[in-house]
Amino acid sequence: MPAILPEPRQLALQEGYWRKSHRSHFSGSVRIGIHSPAEWRAPASWLQDSLKHEQMFRVEDVSLEEADFIFEKCPFAGSQPGPNENLRLVGFQNESYRIEARPEHVLIKAASAHGAARAVASLRQMLSGQRARLELPCCVLEDGPAFSWRGMHLDCSRHFWCVDDVLRFIDLAALHKFNVFHWHLTDDQGWRLPVEGYPRLTGCAAWRDGTMVGHDCDRATNPQDGVRHGGFYSHDEIRRVVAHAEARGMHVLPEIDVPGHVQALLTAYPEFGNTGLAPGVRTCWGISPHTLNLEPQTFEFLERVIDTVADLFPFPLVHLGGDEAQIDEWMKSPRIPERMAELGIPGVSGIQPFFTQRLVEMLTRRGRRMVGWDEIFEGERLDASAVLMYWRDSEKNDHALDRKALERGNGLVLANWSKTYFDLYQEAGPGRDFEPLAICGRLTLEDVYRWNPLARYPEALATGVWGGQAQVWTEYIPNRPHLDYMVYPRACALSQVLWRGGDREDFPHFLSRLERHLPLLDRLGVAYRPSFPPPPDNTSQP
Numbered sequence: 001m002p003a004i005l006p007e008p009r010q011l012a013l014q015e016g017y018w019r020k021s022h023r024s025h026f027s028g029s030v031r032i033g034i035h036s037p038a039e040w041r042a043p044a045s046w047l048q049d050s051l052k053h054e055q056m057f058r059v060e061d062v063s064l065e066e067a068d069f070i071f072e073k074c075p076f077a078g079s080q081p082g083p084n085e086n087l088r089l090v091g092f093q094n095e096s097y098r099i100e101a102r103p104e105h106v107l108i109k110a111a112s113a114h115g116a117a118r119a120v121a122s123l124r125q126m127l128s129g130q131r132a133r134l135e136l137p138c139c140v141l142e143d144g145p146a147f148s149w150r151g152m153h154l155d156c157s158r159h160f161w162c163v164d165d166v167l168r169f170i171d172l173a174a175l176h177k178f179n180v181f182h183w184h185l186t187d188d189q190g191w192r193l194p195v196e197g198y199p200r201l202t203g204c205a206a207w208r209d210g211t212m213v214g215h216d217c218d219r220a221t222n223p224q225d226g227v228r229h230g231g232f233y234s235h236d237e238i239r240r241v242v243a244h245a246e247a248r249g250m251h252v253l254p255e256i257d258v259p260g261h262v263q264a265l266l267t268a269y270p271e272f273g274n275t276g277l278a279p280g281v282r283t284c285w286g287i288s289p290h291t292l293n294l295e296p297q298t299f300e301f302l303e304r305v306i307d308t309v310a311d312l313f314p315f316p317l318v319h320l321g322g323d324e325a326q327i328d329e330w331m332k333s334p335r336i337p338e339r340m341a342e343l344g345i346p347g348v349s350g351i352q353p354f355f356t357q358r359l360v361e362m363l364t365r366r367g368r369r370m371v372g373w374d375e376i377f378e379g380e381r382l383d384a385s386a387v388l389m390y391w392r393d394s395e396k397n398d399h400a401l402d403r404k405a406l407e408r409g410n411g412l413v414l415a416n417w418s419k420t421y422f423d424l425y426q427e428a429g430p431g432r433d434f435e436p437l438a439i440c441g442r443l444t445l446e447d448v449y450r451w452n453p454l455a456r457y458p459e460a461l462a463t464g465v466w467g468g469q470a471q472v473w474t475e476y477i478p479n480r481p482h483l484d485y486m487v488y489p490r491a492c493a494l495s496q497v498l499w500r501g502g503d504r505e506d507f508p509h510f511l512s513r514l515e516r517h518l519p520l521l522d523r524l525g526v527a528y529r530p531s532f533p534p535p536p537d538n539t540s541q542p
């Protein structure tokens with residue numbers, strides 16, 4: 001049997017096998033019975049898809065007595081207690097599950113539809129590679145996650161990913177039991193969300209005239225490829241992505257990044273900016289100086305954006321960015337002091353907290369809550385409903401806003417730069433010359449695996465951590481094989497960290513599990529980074 005990744009908590013093998021074979025090619029069928037609520041259709045059909053397309057079986061819905069796979073709701077399935085009250089309030093379900101493979105059938109017991117989806121992820125891995133004959137050793141598998149929030153983020157602005165790429169990204173994440181897809185939809189280099197009444201978002205803000213080549217961010221000296229790049233997702237496509245994720249037990253967290261990271265938006269609508277000029281959709285990386293202004297039409301626009309997001313995305317949380325908003329334009333603009341006086345904002349440092357508070361209110365009116373990067377907690381107050389994504393953990397840049405969030409009882413998701421940024425190199429030193437271009441730094445598979453997300457917190461605070469996620473910023477990731485290379489197998493390691501928490505096997509064990517898991521990624525066509533790249537010649541010093 002292939003290794004299951006992340007590793008399940010308990011797997012007791014028993015004697016005998018459950019087997020199912022085709023009498024002749026394509027003639028057999030697998031029967032599925034669902035003894036559970038309607039929403040379980042989704043995970044069951046995910047299993048059906050795999051049986052049809054990977055295992056090439058016909059699939060039938062049948063009564064429970066005749067079924068090969070039986071889905072059953074069971075409140076005490078699996079071994080974990082399930083999400084705490086705060087997480088339940090935003091839609092997280094008890095993901096514990098239990099699989100009982102017996103000679104006559106395979107029983108899938110779970111406390112919720114999302115728990116059933118985790119069971120299907122395990123089954124898909126267990127059955128992977130099998131074709132005309134299906135076989136599972138008789139066993140009882142009991143499992144459940146350590147952390148409720150296990151996310152994968154994808155930056156679709158710096159490079160645009162078509163819907164098929166996005167669906168595949170979700171499939172691979174779901175196979176590793178991730179349960180949040182964080183969809184970064186807007187940034188300086190491209191705006192990907194159509195909003196009614198603002199046609200230039202898709203006509204102009206979604207496209208840039210070229211992309212910088214190489215590393216140097218200095219526009220004057222850096223070569224550009226001159227290739228027009230961009231795209232956007234229609235509302236139908238977005239609904240398709242959300243439904244696809246839901247069928248795999250994943251929440252979709254949309255991100256609209258404001259009040260910084262808005263250069264693409266301001267190119268289409270300069271009236272929301274501070275200079276009145278269209279800066280051009282950004283063609284290089286790095287932090288843009290442009291920010292939103294405080295004029296009424298800007299807030300009116302944000303209301304329409306949030307209407308759109310609330311209409312398309314059922315998840316009660318919406319990410320509204322908040323990172324790296326530069327204050328220079330606010331310092332220089334003659335209109336800013338006037339608007340600050342009208343709005344009662346005491347100083348320029350109060351502008352971002354003002355935005356955050358207004359956005360929280362807009363979301364609250366639509367039954368949603370705000371998620372933001374840790375900068376939204378730099379001011380004194382932050383609404384109790386807001387959830388913080390902590391990313392700035394580097395030694396010289398650590399504002400300890402994660403601890404502040406825990407102390408004040410705000411939700412906290414760990415997105416630590418030094419452990420979860422999959423845009424970092426996977427090698428340092430001379431070995432880096434053999435790596436494709438990446439942003440900077442070094443984050444190896446082992447670094448990811450050895451991360452202890454709770455190490456920074458005293459026990460009393462640690463219980464407030466919601467979980468963690470990988471960040472896949474795509475400045476230097478232009479295509480699918482490159483994406484695979486950056487994400488896998490580091491995501492396999494992260495899945496184990498988040499699923500098992502502190503209770504996980506050591507790194508050499510993980511590597512042997514991974515080795516047995518890689519054939520599955522091969523079959524799925526994942527261009528992952530090989531674990532043991534050939535050593536570069538110049539490292540063997542005399």
Ligand code: TNX
Pocket residue numbers: 323324373391421423439473474475
């Ligand atoms: C910082 S992380 C950013 C992104 C970049 C990333 C590159 C964060 C909230 N902002 O805009 O893509 O670094 O690693």
